[in-house]
Amino acid sequence: MPVLHHPCTPDIDMPDDVVEPSLNLPRFARLLINTAGDADPASFEHWLAHRPELWSLADRPRIGDVVLQQLLHQGQPLCESNFDLLGRYFCWDEIRADIDPYRVRARRNLLHRRWQLQPRNHTALTAALDQPHDRVSVTEAHARMERLTRPWHWLQSLLSASVPGRAGIMRQTMQRLGVHGVRDTLAPLDTDQVAFWMAVSQPGHFNLMKMQVAIVRCLLGALVVLAVLAALALLGDAARPIAISTSSMKHVAIHASVVIVSGVLMLTPFVGGTPSRTASAPAPVEPPSALDGHGMLTHGPRPRRPAPCFAVVSQTDPDTEGG
Incomplete structure (x- = not known):
């Protein structure tokens, strides 16, 4: 009997080995970081334990490296508890040549500060x-x-x-x-x-902002004095006698008015101004740290000439020559 061969249709034939789609590391890392920023530590730990993408022992280190790089360069607000949880989960605390612990520590503190300042x-x-x-x-x-x-x-x-x-x-x-x-x-x-x-609030330094605050306090004090004098004058007209003489009240009112006019004239040049951002941030007196802006260890250039004290010793002591 002849054997009839029917053509295979695509909707019936299925391959024996179904190939799963490859893991998109950057996308999953962003999902993980977003979840860490919104969840509390207990909920986030439960979420990590039930993600099938993290069950593979081969994929977990790769995911951890991508997550760390995203946190170091474009990290969103993240509490320190969830950051420490990620560090333990992906073994960031282990001694590795490609991870600078100072940079990771500085980034952890920065992300936690950002997280604290969020309204939620x-x-x-x-x-x-x-x-x-x-x-x-x-x-x-x-x-x-x-x-x-x-x-x-x-x-x-x-x-x-x-x-x-x-x-x-x-x-x-x-x-x-x-x-x-x-x-x-x-x-x-x-x-x-x-x-x-x-x-x-800078102690021991006088600046324009402190002067403006002092002028405003004087103006407020003078206005309070005028208000008290006006109240006393009204009370004196309503029910006599009054203990303070009218001449004394006039002198006090004149002085208060002079203070108000002088203060307004002194504040006029500063109306609508903004504070100086450089005057409020004095240069630190302590020596600069050996860490750069990214937390990497750096070493400054060595001086080409010896220190003055060493130069004197080298000229007086022959044993230091060639040392």
Whole structure:
């Protein structure tokens, strides 16, 4: 009997070996980093354990390298607990020639600072600001962040800084957030606000911002004096007698008016100005670190000439020649 051969159709024949699609390392690394930024440590650890892409012993190191490179170059806000979890999961703490521990540590701190400043992490920010010697409530933490994140307004900032003791409190707040200069400003902090509070709270230095705050305080004091004198005058007209003489009240009112006019004239050139970002960030006095901006170990060029003290010794002591 002849054997009939029927042509094979594509919808019926299937290959014996089904080839799974290859793993897209950059895409999965971005998914992993986004999940780490939004989840708490317990939920993120559970998510890692149930991802089939991480079950392969051959793919896990490759995924870990891509994740680390993305965190070092384009990392989004990430809490330190999830960063440490990734480090243990992908063995970043092991001694390897291609990983600089100083750079990884610096990046971890930077990403955690960014994570703290996000509005959804206000509870963690309050916990970071709250200290045993300086108790900070949720309302106070929100008020301090409002002063650092709102758009710059000249008069509003001067009035806020006129409150006694507020400048020192804002400086302590910025230091706890890791902001020691304008260059340390991270979103959503406003650069002009950081420069202003750095300038008005800088101890032992006089600058234009401090002078403007002092003038505003004088103006407010003079306005309070005029308001009190007006109230006393009204009370004196309504019910006599009054203890303060009318002539004395006139002299005080004249002096207060002179203070107000002088203060307004002195503040006129600064209306609408912005704080200097260089004056509020003095150069550090300590020697520069051996780490560069990326956390890599560097060594500066050696001096070509010997130090002066060594030159004197080399001329007086013959034993040092050729040493």
